[in-house]
Amino acid sequence: MYQIRKAEKIADKIYLMDIEAPRVARHCEPGQFVIVRMDEKGERIPLTICDYNREEGIVTIVFQTVGASTYKMAGLKAGDSFRDFTGPLGRPSEFVSEDPESLSRKKFLFVAGGVGAAPVYPQVKWMKEHGISADVIVGSKTKDLLILEQEMREAAGSYYPCTDDGTYGHSGMVTSMIEELIEKGNQYDVCIAIGPVIMMKFVCLLTKKLGIPTIVSMNPIMVDGTGMCGACRLRVGDEIKFACVDGPEFDGHLVDFDNAMKRQQMYRTEEGRALLKLQEGDTHHGGCGNCGGEK
């Protein structure tokens, strides 16, 4: 059992929890994720690692309620436990193993959308700990949905919040913020974009034009997270890759986002949900984010 030390709601539908998981805390690096299971009958749910404390053996997770399982998870309180907490899974971000010398000469731009701020945060923090000042753009629909602002401000070189509705910071999408920074004369060697697939797709279209190598982090459907099932497969360039073992971070200019979106639609769109319900028949019990888990 893995005990929850702290549980709080940090924005509408967005929750943060500190979990006691010493093995994961000791070995995790930016870019990696965990798989959790609430109880005996629960699904295996992949979640990004938002922060970690190696000494105290604590891992921080952030999640948004999308389906029946995450709704149920949102009800857990400090003192409750997860039955299973596996990780760290996936490969660490590439920069973690790069030569510090060459790293310090590079200028990084992080672009986060929505809960994507959670996996971006440990990367930015890592940068700061290694003396690298990175620029960070965080986009959200509206001011109330902007998360981890304080933490991000402390870790980032420059911090640029944006909201779609203009209630805070730059008014507009993250892509227009990138364009603005470039117009102002900023130059970047690497862009790391994490957020909704559609956002990553448009960031990549832009950075390709701008000639900035871009890394994205993919979160397809997963089951085991160890490479055994292939549920997480993606088209990257000419190859089929398994996000849980080959990723979750990939060269954004090679990822087939349209295919990834179609695969996610299985769980995320009206049509997909309806089809899923039909296909899953009696075994459908939520997970589609729509029916609330009713049988």
Add this chain to the structure above:
Amino acid sequence: MGDVLKRVPVREQDAHVRAANFEEVCYGYNREEAMEEASRCLNCKNAKCIQGCPVSINIPGFISKVREGDIEGAYKVIGEASALPAICGRVCPQESQCECKCIRGIKGEPVSIGKLERYVADYALEHDIKPERAKQKNGRRVAVIGSGPSGLTCAGDLAKLGYDVTVFEALHELGGVLVYGIPEFRLPKQKVVKKEIEKVRELGVNFETNVVIGKSTTIDQLIEEEKYEAVFIGSGAGLPMFMGIPGETANGVFSANEYLTRSNLMKAFDSSYDTPIAAGKKVAVVGGGNVAMDAARTALRLGAEVHIIYRRSEAELPARVEEVHHAKEEGVIFDLLTNPKEILEDENGWVKGMRVIRMELGEPDASGRRRPVEIPGSEYEIELDTVIMSLGTSPNPLIASTTKGLETNRRKCIVAEESNGQTSKACVFAGGDAVTGAATVILAMGAGKAGAKGIHEFLSGR
């Protein structure tokens, strides 16, 4: 008494009934049937059947105990060689191992060794007969990676020798393929697998789940930081392969591993569990091995019309004869000498069919099997909503890539001595599918035994 040339028939669930449920297909023998079948054994002095068994169970020895009605005695005889008899009795390919060597088989039917083993092992589970623990612990720590049959066997044997053994398992459940791959209707999880694993626990073995070696920690760290003196790798076959044809990332295409994991490990067929599975109305399973049969029979039980698509003919099907026979009885349709060319998607990215081509058998290839070749112009389309790919696996590089000095071969399998599991790294041993590629439960157990022997020799030589 019946005809000595014929085996005592075993009772099975009716094919029409079982095609719609997940209950076990075969009921096994009762005491009378077992004793009668046991009396067919000729108790050969130079027993060929023992040579056919990868873990060398004293087969005539346990069968003669069964004949006397001493089932507990029979269990002790099997227990000397095998830690998981209730599992082996159900899933071993006896027809190509012990039973094919049986002298009775020359004139009539060989003795039903597998069914007798199962009877003895189930009796032991029901009567809670405990295996014997080590008299004394020697305090030396050994780590075992993976809780499949190779890891469980290695851990059990070392614990019996007094070692302090911890098994590290990546998933939340113990058993490897026994829990996530082989379906409930062939190998009951609560009634058989869980209980057999409990017996290994009773030998004093510790288990730690949710630990992915290579991620949560590494072999080098287990040795240096956690003070394990030796490590056995039994991490299994690895990543599922796909064909590389267009449409394989469409929604509704699964690897057999994913399909079976959703059903077996996550219990998607039971609506009180949270994990869903796309049951499908019309399903194609591509491949002809045991795994393909299991996926097909699972889809059938979830209510689909199921076709096996296999590029060679029936004679070359790699699955066990019994499995093919059961699948046919239950209504799985075999489209043989047929190979997929493309998976067809609708506008939303869902499977709507498959373009396939007819094949014929040409000259034998390196493996001695006749090579299938396409018949030009014979392509046609079939309508489908689900495709399950069952084409085998390729090794997971996770452990090899995170362990210094661990050698792998051309096929990326870990290199290890067959006799003692020794790898290229001094205190590291390996066996099972991780070394051989996908094989069988009993071969994995044999490798686990060899690994335990190798580790014991290595550590007692120190």
